[in-house]
Amino acid sequence: xxxxxxxxxxxxxxxxxxxxxxxxxxxxxxxxxxxxxxxxxxxxxxxxxxxxxxxxxxxxxxxxxxxxxxxxxxxxxxxxxxxxxxxxxxxxxxxxxxxxxxxxxxxxxxxxxxxxxxxxxxxxxxxxxxxxxxxxxxxxxxxxxxxxxxxxxxxxxxxxxxxxxxxxxxxxxxxxxxxxxxxxxxxxxxxxxxxxxxxxxxxxxxxxxxxxxxxxxxxxxxxxxx
Amino acid sequence: xxxxxxxxxxxxxxxxxxxxxxxxxxxxxxxxxxxxxxxxxxxxxxxxxxxxxxxxxxxxxxxxxxxxxxxxxxxxxxxxxxxxxxxxxxxxxxxxxxxxxxxxxxxxxxxxxxxxxxxxxxxxxxxxxxxxxxxxxxxxxxxxxxxxxxxxxxxxxxxxxxxxxxxxxxxxxxxxxxxxxxxxxxxxxxxxxxxxxxxxxxxxxxxxxxxxxxxxxxxxxxxxxxxxxxxxxxxxxxxxxxxxxxxxxxxxxxxx
Numbered sequence: 004x005x006x007x008x009x010x011x012x013x014x015x016x017x018x019x020x021x022x023x024x025x026x027x028x029x030x031x032x033x034x035x036x037x038x039x040x041x042x043x044x045x046x047x048x049x050x051x052x053x054x055x056x057x058x059x060x061x062x063x064x065x066x067x068x069x070x071x072x073x074x075x076x077x078x079x080x081x082x083x084x085x086x087x088x089x090x091x092x093x094x095x096x097x098x099x100x101x102x103x104x105x106x107x108x109x110x111x112x113x114x115x116x117x118x119x120x121x122x123x124x125x126x127x128x129x130x131x132x133x134x135x136x137x138x139x140x141x142x143x144x145x146x147x148x149x150x151x152x153x154x155x156x157x158x159x160x161x162x163x164x165x166x167x168x169x170x171x172x173x174x175x176x177x178x179x180x181x182x183x184x185x186x187x188x189x190x191x192x193x194x195x196x197x198x199x200x201x202x203x204x205x206x207x208x209x210x211x212x213x214x215x216x217x218x219x220x221x222x223x224x225x226x227x228x229x
Numbered sequence: 230x231x232x233x234x235x236x237x238x239x240x241x242x243x244x245x246x247x248x249x250x251x252x253x254x255x256x257x258x259x260x261x262x263x264x265x266x267x268x269x270x271x272x273x274x275x276x277x278x279x280x281x282x283x284x285x286x287x288x289x290x291x292x293x294x295x296x297x298x299x300x301x302x303x304x305x306x307x308x309x310x311x312x313x314x315x316x317x318x319x320x321x322x323x324x325x326x327x328x329x330x331x332x333x334x335x336x337x338x339x340x341x342x343x344x345x346x347x348x349x350x351x352x353x354x355x356x357x358x359x360x361x362x363x364x365x366x367x368x369x370x371x372x373x374x375x376x377x378x379x380x381x382x383x384x385x386x387x388x389x390x391x392x393x394x395x396x397x398x399x400x401x402x403x404x405x406x407x408x409x410x411x412x413x414x415x416x417x418x419x420x421x422x423x424x425x426x427x428x429x430x431x432x433x434x435x436x437x438x439x440x441x442x443x444x445x446x447x448x449x450x451x452x453x454x455x456x457x458x459x460x461x462x463x464x465x466x467x468x469x470x471x472x473x474x475x476x477x478x479x480x481x482x483x484x485x
Binding site for chain 1 (some may be wrong): 281282283312313316318319320321323324328329331332333344347348375376378379389392393396401410447
């Protein structure tokens with residue numbers, strides 16, 4: 004094998020070792036941003052969907068405006084707005100909180116639409132049959148509608164979750180030391196840009212691959228025999 | 230005479246500006262089996278769906294065992310009962326639908342158990358036993374753990390009937406339960422309904438199966454343009470219709 008290549012590889016390995024804490028911290032921050040944004044976004048998104056499907060007319064209109072505005076705005080703009088606008092009204096969010104909030108809001112608009120679609124795709128006869136045996140709306144939702152919607156949502160939800168992981172890189176512009184920003188700092192020290200960007204890309208891939216596998220697993224577990 | 234099981238008085242219903250029920254009056258005794266026939270758009274399904282409040286109605290009264298369904302009279306006017314109260318009243322009747330409407334993510338037994346556990350607050354074991362008992366009654370004991378997607382249309386409809394009957398309703402409502410079935414599957418469902426009728430279950434059936442209506446019902450109601458056009462003993466009505474509308478309808482229907 005080319006001795007130069009082995010040399011380069013050894014150098015790269017050595018640089019990774021030197022930067023190991025920075026990389027791990029960055030990875031940790033990326034994972035927490037993503038997890039928090041996906042979790043909060045999903046909870047909020049379910050609320051959005053419930054409002055859109057079952058809410059009174061006024062609430063529906065308000066939520067519709069919220070969803071359309073958020074979905075029509077670039078995530079980077081949401082991140083910057085969340086960071087800079089809240090501080091002007093005296094609410095001082097740190098970059099991490101502001102970033103997570105922006106991503107969660109963005110996530111909620113997408114999850115909201117996905118869940119709304121899934122709920123509305125359930126044939127009306129399902130709710131009627133549940134009513135006919137005397138179930139209240141809450142019971143109908145939790146036992147009949149939600150379990151069916153959930154199975155519909157899962158594949159698209161995995162997609163959105165992966166999008167959120169990718170969008171977490173945008174928090175680097177407001178100074179959140181997540182994986183991408185850490186990588187850039189490391190590169191500015193050792194100039195191994197090709198290697199370290201590749202490494203960062205690989206780590207993002209691993210996270211999303213994990214999410215996808217998890218999604219597939221849950222899908223298999225909840226599949227209805229037919 | 231005993232108190233009637235079901236009393237419908239001046240039932241009126243509009244969809245927007247269209248009046249679909251124009252004052253229906255009808256009384257049903259305990260244990261009666263009444264078939265409701267009529268062309269599509271005559272209001273027969275709507276009438277059935279008003280009885281368990283799947284449809285709102287704007288005027289008139291429905292009394293089930295003396296209890297006003299869905300609405301109560303106040304000095305200030307008529308008011309809809311609370312959602313919880315309406316849910317409780319819906320459980321007094323059972324309903325089987327044209328499209329079965331089984332819950333696809335639950336096995337046959339779970340479909341039957343849902344109402345028992347959630348509405349009747351029965352323990353899971355007790356509910357399971359009862360579900361198996363009723364699935365056995367409709368000939369599906371061996372299919373208790375199958376999912377709707379694994380069952381034929383006729384089997385699904387029988388599970389749906391078991392799901393409704395297991396709740397021990399005072400009155401069963403059947404809404405064109407054989408209309409979505411392949412002809413060779415109709416018989417097995419009608420057999421189940423016949424069995425229930427023979428046991429004295431009170432039933433209201435909206436049906437297009439004239440032969441079946443003739444055989445199983447103690448009385449037939451012919452709906453025409455939102456009112457009851459004619460009613461009586463099927464043996465009498467099908468052979469000697471009194472109104473021209475019914476005669477015409479019978480001619481075009483499958484009853485020979």
